[in-house]
Amino acid sequence: MSAAGDRSLYKQAVGGDEAAFEALIGPLVEPALRLAYSMLGDRWEAEDATQEAITRAWRKLGQLRAGNPVRPWFLAIVINQCRNMRRNKWFGTVRIAEVFQGGRAVDPDIERVDVARALARLPSDDRQALFLHFYLDLPVDEVAVALGISASAAKGRIYRACHRLRPDLLEEDR
Amino acid sequence: MDDLRRDVNEAFEKGQADLGDLTGARERIIRSALAARPDERASHMQLAASVAAILVAAVVIATFVYVRSGTQPTHGGPIPTPTPLPSASPTPLSNRLDVPADTPVILYHDPANFDQIDGTTWGGDKSGAVGQGVEAGGSPNPAGTFYGTSTDIRDRTGKVVAALDTGVVKGFNGFWADDELHYCEMVRSAARDVTAPAILQLAAPGQRAKSIARLGVMPSANLNGGGPAVVACSPGNDRAVVAQSGGQGVGVRQFWVVQLSTGHIVWSGGSGSGITASHDGKYVALTQQSQTTQSTTVYGPSGSVQAHVDGQLYLFSWDGALAVAQKRDAPVTVIRWRDASIVWSGPRPGAYYYSQSSAEPGGARLAIGIINALNEQNNGFPLVDLYVVDPDGKVVFERKSISLI
Numbered sequence: 001m002s003a004a005g006d007r008s009l010y011k012q013a014v015g016g017d018e019a020a021f022e023a024l025i026g027p028l029v030e031p032a033l034r035l036a037y038s039m040l041g042d043r044w045e046a047e048d049a050t051q052e053a054i055t056r057a058w059r060k061l062g063q064l065r066a067g068n069p070v071r072p073w074f075l076a077i078v079i080n081q082c083r084n085m086r087r088n089k090w091f092g093t094v095r096i097a098e099v100f101q102g103g104r105a106v107d108p109d110i111e112r113v114d115v116a117r118a119l120a121r122l123p124s125d126d127r128q129a130l131f132l133h134f135y136l137d138l139p140v141d142e143v144a145v146a147l148g149i150s151a152s153a154a155k156g157r158i159y160r161a162c163h164r165l166r167p168d169l170l171e172e173d174r
Numbered sequence: 175m176d177d178l179r180r181d182v183n184e185a186f187e188k189g190q191a192d193l194g195d196l197t198g199a200r201e202r203i204i205r206s207a208l209a210a211r212p213d214e215r216a217s218h219m220q221l222a223a224s225v226a227a228i229l230v231a232a233v234v235i236a237t238f239v240y241v242r243s244g245t246q247p248t249h250g251g252p253i254p255t256p257t258p259l260p261s262a263s264p265t266p267l268s269n270r271l272d273v274p275a276d277t278p279v280i281l282y283h284d285p286a287n288f289d290q291i292d293g294t295t296w297g298g299d300k301s302g303a304v305g306q307g308v309e310a311g312g313s314p315n316p317a318g319t320f321y322g323t324s325t326d327i328r329d330r331t332g333k334v335v336a337a338l339d340t341g342v343v344k345g346f347n348g349f350w351a352d353d354e355l356h357y358c359e360m361v362r363s364a365a366r367d368v369t370a371p372a373i374l375q376l377a378a379p380g381q382r383a384k385s386i387a388r389l390g391v392m393p394s395a396n397l398n399g400g401g402p403a404v405v406a407c408s409p410g411n412d413r414a415v416v417a418q419s420g421g422q423g424v425g426v427r428q429f430w431v432v433q434l435s436t437g438h439i440v441w442s443g444g445s446g447s448g449i450t451a452s453h454d455g456k457y458v459a460l461t462q463q464s465q466t467t468q469s470t471t472v473y474g475p476s477g478s479v480q481a482h483v484d485g486q487l488y489l490f491s492w493d494g495a496l497a498v499a500q501k502r503d504a505p506v507t508v509i510r511w512r513d514a515s516i517v518w519s520g521p522r523p524g525a526y527y528y529s530q531s532s533a534e535p536g537g538a539r540l541a542i543g544i545i546n547a548l549n550e551q552n553n554g555f556p557l558v559d560l561y562v563v564d565p566d567g568k569v570v571f572e573r574k575s576i577s578l579i
Contacts, residue, residue: 018208018525019503019522019523021208022204022208022523023503025204026200026204029199029200029203029204030196030199030200033193033196033199033203034190034193037190037193038186038189038190043192043193043194046193047199047203050203050207051203051206051207052207054203054204054207054208055207055208058207058208115178115181115182115184115185116185116188116189119182119185119186119189130182130186131186134179134182134183134186135182135183135186135187162178165178165182166178166181
């Protein structure tokens with residue numbers, strides 16, 4: 001979708017056009033669901049979080065400044081919703097680790113298993129930054145908006161996470 | 175850095191594998207989100223009602239003060255006393271569905287009692303109660319003469335004709351055959367906690383199931399999603415169609431057309447985002463989709479390509495000539511799939527979403543349930559507007575806000 005197309009859809013959606021809202025948010029549902037699943041580790045809670053985020057996006061769409069990208073704004077709502085759900089006293093913290101460690105066959109490639117384990121050990125903020133930048137392919141400025149931090153802080157967070165995962169590789173990269 | 179990115183993405187990919195199949199998740203989640211959002215109009219109405227109530231209360235108090243002080247109002251008649259509006263209290267249908275036992279009917283949850291199942295004829299001329307026991311959902315055969323519940327199989331009078339195993343796997347898990355008597359189902363060949371081949375079985379209520387063939391792979395029960403599913407079962411045409419669902423947004427990994435009498439595979443096909451087959455297994459429609467496009471290939475009895483259709487095919491009519499189909503961001507339609515000509519178009523998408531459809535056994539009519547996002551839900555199930563469409567595109571009848579089973 002072009003930026004102009006997005007702007008046009010945005011205007012219609014703000015005006016209450018459901019079809020326009022769906023066209024705007026629809027392509028973001030799967031990335032949102034994957035992001036929520038990476039944070040919550042449970043499909044149905046991830047769906048709940050995504051659904052709630054869509055409802056909030058509908059209510060708050062008018063607060064998004066025209067011309068600003070919808071994707072990081074919406075993913076920020078998803079992240080906030082997941083954080084709220086994780087704050088719930090019934091949410092077991094063990095579940096987060098299960099997303100990366102639970103019940104999977106051992107990969108014969110030891111190095112990649114190490115990456116998976118190292119990912120599981122990362123602070124959740126760092127892991128989110130990597131998920132957004134690497135897995136969902138968001139540019140750094142969109143990662144920044146989604147995480148509610150500056151672009152330089154987002155860049156620093158991604159770099160720090162990479163360094164923790166494989167310091168040697170980053171040394172070679174310089 | 176590229177190596178690290180690749181390794182990190184592979185690790186994330188593995189973590190996401192348990193998320194399972196996301197086919198249909200987008201529509202379902204958006205639909206639920208829009209249905210759950212606060213209705214501004216309702217809020218405004220509530221606000222207006224509150225203001226009105228305050229004004230009425232103020233008038234009543236003022237009148238009371240006037241009367242107490244011996245001052246009579248100079249104008250107007252008696253002060254209207256607000257009376258509560260009668261609340262809607264629909265009662266379940268109590269009349270029995272009065273049709274011959276073999277007349278095909280469309281079944282749905284009673285709007286006032288979700289556990290009750292009601293039926294209507296395909297002409298819409300007769301409706302009535304059928305039975306109970308579908309609070310946790312139900313699964314009727316094409317004619318609506320039997321239905322499976324979470325504990326048993328019942329006939330149209332509501333009488334239990336077979337009890338189901340209520341062990342680990344609860345409820346009716348079969349796919350009703352087009353002869354209205356049998357059903358096909360996929361069962362595990364090994365314990366639930368291991369991934370193992372699945373077995374296609376043909377069964378009938380109260381009778382011992384017959385194993386037909388080993389097909390596909392049933393994943394371990396602690397993995398989400400996946401596994402083979404029956405999409406057509408026809409003892410009369412000696413065919414079943416089974417599709418192995420994929421993961422990671424891939425709806426179908428492989429499918430097989432199987433001879434029920436021998437278990438031999440007649441032909442098989444590859445992957446797609448969705449699949450449907452005619453009741454007799456004669457035609458199979460496999461949909462492929464990308465981020466921007468969606469198209470369906472219709473295969474004939476021996477696997478030869480019969481047609482390409484833009485969009486997704488949801489269901490074939492009983493005679494195989496028509497199909498319920500939908501292009502991306504377009505209304506649900508009934509089409510003649512061979513030439514893609516449109517026979518009927520449903521309401522515009524946006525607030526309306528395809529839910530489910532069924533074909534009139536032995537006839538050519540199609541019943542199409544379209545979710546109206548503005549409707550409320552019944553017991554957590556979205557309500558649909560039902561359109562019964564004849565082969566000429568005429569809507570035979572509509573029924574608003576019902577939950578199909």
